[in-house]
Amino acid sequence: MDDTLPTTLIVNGERVTRNVAARQHLSDFLRDELGLTGSHTACEHGVCGACTVRVDGAIVRGCLMLAVQANGRKVDTIEGLSDSGEIADLQEAFHRRNALQCGFCTPGMLMAAQDLLTSQPEATREEVREHLSGNLCRCTGYQAIVDAVEDVLGSRRRGRK
Amino acid sequence: MKAPSFSYARPGSLSGVFELLERHGDRARVLAGGQSLLASLNLRLSAPELLVDIACVPGLTGITVAGDKVRIGALTTHRQIERSPEVARHLPLLAQAVRNVACAAIRNVGTFGGSIALADPAAEYPACAVALDATFVLAGRAAERRVRAREFFRGLYETALRPGELLIAGEFPVSGDGxxxxxxxxxxxxxxxxxxxxxxxxxxxxxxxxxxxxxxxxxxxxxxxxxxxxxxxxxxxxxxxxxxxxxxxxxxxxxxxxxxxxxxxxxxxxxxxxxxxxxxxxxx
Amino acid sequence: MNARAELPLHAPGATTDKGYIGQSVPRPNARRLLQGRGAYVDDLRFARLAHVVFFRSPYAHARLKRLDLSKAARQPGVIAAFDGRAVAEYCKPWVGVLGHLKGIKSPPQFAIAIERACCQGEAVAAVVAETRAQGEDALQHVEADWEELPVVTDMEEALAGKVVIHADLGDNVCFTRGLDTGGVDEAFAKADVIVEETYEFGRHTGVTLEGRSILADYNAAEHTLTVYHSTQAPHMMQDVFSRHLGIPEANVRVICKDVGGSFGIKVHVYPDEMATAAISVMLRRPVKFIADRLESFLTDIHAREHKARVRIACTREGEILAFDLWDLTAIGPYSVYPRTSGIEGNQVVNLTGGPYKHQQYRAQMNVVFTNKNVTCQYRAVGHPIAVALTEGIVDLAAEKLGIDPAEFRRKNLIPDSAYPYTFPSGIKFEKLSHHQSLDRLLELMSYKELREEQRALRDKSIYRGIGLAAMIEVTNPSPAFYGVGGARISAQDGATLRLEPTGMVTCIASVTEQGQGTEGAMAQIAASAVGVALDKVRVITGDTGVTPYGGGTWASRGAGIGGEAVLQAGRALRSNILEVAAHILHADRAELDIVGGEVVNRLTLESRLPLVELGRVAYFRPDTLPLKFQSELTVTRHYTPREYGFTFTNGIQACLVEVDVETGFVKLLKHWCVEDCGTIINPMLVDEQIRGGVVQGIGAALYEECLYSAEGQLLNGSLADYLVPMSAEMPDIIVAHIETPPRQSDLGAKGAGEAGTAGAPGAVMNAINDALRPFKARVAAQPFTPQRVLQALGKV
The missing domain is CATH 3.30.390.50 (CO dehydrogenase flavoprotein, C-terminal domain)
Structure with missing residues (x-):
């Protein structure tokens, strides 16, 4: 039988405690135990980025972190970022630019984009493309995503001035 | 695919790590950042009995300069190396190399020690360590020993690490004048x-x-x-x-x-x- | 005369108010996806849900001598384990052939193979468990003894037929087609210039980010099966589940919620999905199967493994006289059900040379079985092959004749005034715009300036290349595509529009949404046709229990066919609403119109009656209406294209690359596409279809290939080893349009979803070869890896 460990996390600001199988990765934990199905699993070997979430403020691959490793840490998912309004401008830009089609990569893509927006506010178009290179989108061809991120880079820069 | 079942331990000290490694032998695997290990487990390429997570072992993280050496703790992440002014100043080779490592989400979690200990032949750090003639600090239950990078990598995914040993740091000579x-x-x-x-x-x-x-x-x-x-x-x-x-x-x-x-x-x-x-x- | 309501939108001289049609409005359904609040199959939660996993053949061809599931069945969490015979009791096998593909043959295929596996990954057992992880654990305890059988992986060996995979079929030839207009040998005899090349195309696959997903829920009390399915064709699957599981069609409901990418991958019948449905019946409980990434690479249909030799004959002046094609393609061990795996090769024969005006054409095409995974229709079926070999050979001819490639195309493209036009392969074009498109492209990309820059940079040892690729594309297929061959695949689609009491409009359409924006486009058409604001329209798709009957979304048919049904339903609803209004207002119906959700005076636009008030009266106070009058505020209309077999579109792409001639790396600098999809409903959505399609085409050209060993083992079946395009390497893609609406429909929309994928590989290839021209080197085998470029340059 699976070895389970009591695990407590702060997920989207809410404390949750579960007995978690050691082998369960964070994405499955969020999806199956908490019903937070916004983070997707599409490869489970760390390549596609669809499972990207934030742990203690840094983006990570949800499929490459065990839920038990996240014990005691703060996890933010797309649902949390949506409800807090933190990425409302980014979501709006994605919507306006049609920077998503099937939407399966979108939560992870938004996580990666928000990470860039906060860590490299002066990023160039090329740097946007580089930063998003860990997230596979099979639908858009990326250009609309890059355009949307550039829009928000610009609007946030203007907002700060 | 889902990982096979295993147990998980997160000891708070080096001695705790050694104890577990000794007890479980080659059925235990050390978990550092896990960016390669967890992928291989999800692919069911290996089936360890126990993962020993070293995240809570103190003293394994950070970059320090002492004399003519830069010491990089095993749990230092790619992201920390990328952002380190010490690395930029003293180890420009590593500073250039780290930009080629995977993507942001993996750089946030993947570690220096994990990369070295895994010894993937296409990874960046092992080649840098060999070029710069770095030394790795390997800790065992009884003692610490130092092995030159040039002698550490033995073959495909094979290193000088002995059973029960843990790579705890790399020591790089600072880049010399000229x-x-x-x-x-x-x-x-x-x-x-x-x-x-x-x-x-x-x-x-x-x-x-x-x-x-x-x-x-x-x-x-x-x-x-x-x-x-x-x-x-x-x-x-x-x-x-x-x-x-x-x-x-x-x-x-x-x-x-x-x-x-x-x-x-x-x-x-x-x-x-x-x-x-x-x-x-x-x-x- | 009310122009907006009655005329075709593209009627000449009409000052038609198109409403939202032609506007780049964001799609309403994107909001839930942006918040991670979509509902993909794996997001659904069910009580007593069981997970099925499959024990798959490790060998490309092997007889299963012994299979013991007893140990697996005893593992923790395991509910049941089944072999092929057990599942076959509940699910009849199928044969992937169609009547109009003369002579096509294929063996029966079972949901779970019995006794023999014919490719790596073919399932021979199913294990059902409480969790996916437990199911996978139990798979380790399945005991199987195999006897390896001779393997055929090479196409030409398959054709030669020394080893025959299915002895009952006599040889390895699934399908063959020849075509000859006559006069080809004569044309070559009198030609001044003949060029010939052999092109190879790597087998690749769709890589939908969401793997194939199905959740089947059998209700034993009602003998009903509800299937939540990530599919493009819910009604087709309803029919298939019904016939093969022996459940009356009315008792099968297929529900398709959010779909995480499809690209043709999710329009086929997959054995493991059929087994999942059967097992739900067997176990009388909900059962789920989600293909993980490794299963996706092994078992999602592959496509495009072709080797093609093409020759063209030209005059000294640069006129193309004839095309001569020989094509060979391998499809794995089965022709895929129900569309068959003969269509891709068939399209290559139909489309090769398609943009040009030569009259002589000969083709011979063979489709053979091999012991690799099956291939079938993936985005742009056959087009990328036909376009690349046509445009590659055209460039080669232009080079040999010393004519600029753009100029050579201008000489040979079918004139814009020549329509309607029948191409030598028999396909008919209603109206295309090759020359307008070429002119627009050359202007858009500043062709002359680029050529000058290219020359200047060569002096600095920078090797840039410009590649062009003209194309035609099959869209809006009529029943001639599948129906005439006996496939129960609908070529017609329908839409139901209902005015709600609140003045909202509900639009229920049989075409489906997989991210293209179908629902957004349908909302735009409905809002425009009825006369309400876009946010007053709700669109429902993807439920056979709810929507009109239809084919779904594939072959670039959603907008053109589904959209026309919505337009006609919208006009009918509008007319019915005005009738109600005329009674309420005691006015002449002809004086009234609907604008912005209100009934208005048609001439003065003065508001007469908001729809919310009309709805209140019609639904809650019909007693105030004349006794003999019954309002009809729900209408359904259908549409089938019939005048032409297909509504062809055309376009042309260009690619600018820089080749590092030391490393063989190709850097994509920019890409352009001009295409003509008729009436554009939403320019932004169309542009995004083109861009996404171009990038999948670039994937084929530069990165993607399912590599197999000689023993039939897939060597790169993970996302780490199979390379798909990522953002850093992709260029910006400039898109422009010519609008030539077909007269067949009032909407005048043609498909746009596959054009990018169809043309991009040819454009990339021509660009690379243009860059390599100073070295007299060229590539012809996709994908154009650094190694292949270096080999062409003679460096390795």
Whole structure:
């Protein structure tokens, strides 16, 4: 039988405690135990980025972190970022630019984009493309995503001035 | 695919780690950042009985400069290396190399020690460590020992680590006066493992190259220090003839086994091109 | 005369108010996806849900001598384990052939193979468990003894037929087609210039980010099966589940919620999905199967493994006289059900040379079985092959004749005034715009300036290349595509529009949404046709229990066919609403119109009656209406294209690359596409379809290939080893349009979803070869890896 460990996390600001199988990765934990199905699993070997979430403020691959490793840490998912309004401008830009089609990569893509927006506010178009290179989108061809991120880079820069 | 079942422990001290490793032997695996280990478990490529997470062991994280050495703790993440002013100042080779490691989400979690201990032949740090003649600090239950990077990588995913030992840090000599570094790799897509790469470090004075350390990645089971190529350069300006001689020498020292997308001939050709470009950049 | 309501939108001289049609409005359904609040199959939660996993053949061809599931069945969490015979009791096998593909043959295929596996990954057992992880654990305990059988992986060996995979079929030829207009040998005899090349195309696959997903829920009390399915064709699957599981069609409901990418991958019948449905019946509980990434690479249909030799004959002046094609393609061990695996090769024959005006054409095409995974229709079926070999050979001819490639195309493209036009392969074009498109492209990309820049940079040893690729594309297929061959695949689609009491409009359409924006486009058409604001329209798709009957979304048919049904339903609803209004207002119906959700005076636009008030009266106070009058505020309309077999579109792409001639790396600098999809409903959505399609085409050209060993083992079946395009390497893609609406429909929309994928590989290839021209080197085998470029240059 699976070895389970009591695990407590702060997920989207809410404390949750579960007995978690050691082998369960964070994405499955969020999806199956908490019903937070916004983070997707599409490869489970760390390549596609669809499972990207934030742990203690840094983006990570949800499929490459065990839920038990996240014990005691703060996890933010797309649902949390949506409800807090933190990425409302980014979501709006994605919507306006049609920077998503099937939407399966979108939560992870938004996580990666928000990470860039906060860590490299002066990023160039090329740097946007580089930063998003860990997230596979099979639908858009990326250009609309890059355009949307550039829009928000610009609007946030203007907002700060 | 889901990982096979295993147990998990997160000891709070080195002695706790050693105890578990001793008790479980080769059925235990050390979990650092887990960016390669968890992927391989999800693919069911291995089935350990226990993962020993070393995240809570104190003293394994951070970059410190002491005298002429830069010490990088095993749990230091790629992201910390990327952002470290000490690395930028003293280890420009590593600073260039880290930009080629995967993507932001993986750089946030993946560790220096994990990369070294896994010893993927296409990884960046092992080649840098060989080029810079770094030393790894290996801790065991009884004692610590130091192994030069050049002796650490033994074969494909094989290292000098003994059962029950843990790699806790790397020690790099600070880049000396007059030395320059160039890291170049060819990857099909940004962040991919390299088809071929070179970590080059040499003294460049008066237009001449000396003490060149040319470590190649992805051309063998381990990083390869191209000593014959370096000998062909010693004390010379990197003019066309010298570069050609160094490139020619690579044929004798790079095994360059074929992979999915490149034959031995292609790999060797690309290694030569990279060497030429690295020498050009060193001399610039 | 009310122009907006009655005329075709593209009627000449009409000052038609198109409403939202032609506007780049964001799609309403994207909001839930942006918040991670979509509902993909794996997001659904069910009580007593069981997970099925499959024990798959490790060999490309092997006889299963012994299979013991007893140990697996005893593992923790395991509910049941089944072999092929057990599942076959509940699910009849199928044969992937169609009547109009003369002579096509294929063996019966079972949901779970019995006794023999014919490719790596073919399932021979199913294990059902409480969790996916437990199911996978139990798979380790399945005991199987195999006897390896001879393997055929090479296409030409398959054709030669020394080893025959299915002895009952006599040889390895699934399908063959020849075509000859006559006069080809004569044309070559009198030609001044003949060029010939052999092109190879790597087998690749769709890589939908969401793997194939199905959750089947059998209700034993009602003998009903509800299937939540990530599919493009819910009604087709309803029919298939019904016939093969022996459940009356009315008792099968297929529900398709959010779909995480499809690209043709999710329009086929997959054995493991059929087994999942059967097992739900067997176990009388909900059962789920989600293909993980490794299963996706092994078992999602592959496509495009072709080797094609093409020759063309030209005059000294640069006129193309004839095309001569020989094509060979391998499809794995089975022709895929129900569309068959003969269509791709068939399209290559139909489309090769398609943009040009030569009259002589000969083709011979063979489709053979091999012991690799099956291939079938993936985005742009056959087009990328036909376009690349046509445009590659055209460039080669232009080079040999010393004519600029753009100029050579201008000489040979079918004139814009020549329509309707029948191409030598028999396909008919209603109206295309090759010359307008070429002119627009050359202007858009500043062709002359680029050529000058290219020359200047060559002097600095920078090797840039410009590649062009003209194309035609099959869209809006009529029943001639599948129906005439006996496939129960609908070529017609329908839409139901209902005015709600609140003045909202509900639009229920049989075409489906997989991210293209179908629902957004349908909302735009509905809002425009009825006369309400876009946010007053709700669109429902993807439920056979709810929507009109239809084919779904594939072959670039959603907008053109589904959209026309919505337009006609919208006009009918509008007319019915005005009738109600006329009664309420005691006005002449002809004086009234609907604008912005209100009934208005048609001439003065003065508001007369908000729809919310009309709805209140019609639904809650019909007693106030004339006794003999019954309002009809729900209408359904259908549409089938019939005048032409297909509504062809055309376009042309260009690619600018820089080749590093030392490393063989190709850097994509920019890409352009001009295409003509008729009436554009939403320019932004169309542009995004083109861009996404171009990038999939670039994937084929530069990165993607399912590599197999000689023993039939897939060598790169993970996302780490199979390379798909990522953002850093992709260029910006400039898109422009010509609008030539077909007269067949009032909407005048043609498909746009596959054009990018169809043309991009040819454009990339021509660009690389243009860059390599100073070295007299060229590539012809996709994908154009650094190694292949270096080999062309003679460096390795």
């Amino acid at each position: 030395y320059r570094s160039v890291f170049l790799e060819l990857a099909r897509r940004r962040g991919d493992y390299a088809m071929v790469g070179i970590a080059a470090h040499a003294r460049t004075a008066g237009g001449r190259i000396s003490d060149a350390r040319l470590a190649f990645l992805a051309v063998s089971g381990t990083p390869v220090l191209a000593v014959r190529a370096a000998a062909a350069l010693e004390g010379r300006p990197p003019d066309a003839r010298t570069v050609a001689a160094a490139q020619a020498a690579l044929g004798d020292e790079l095994e360059a086994p074929a992979d999915l997308y490149a034959s031995r001939a292609t790999k060797l050709h690309l290694a030569r091109v990279l060497l030429g470009r690295a020498l050009g950049a060193l001399a610039r």
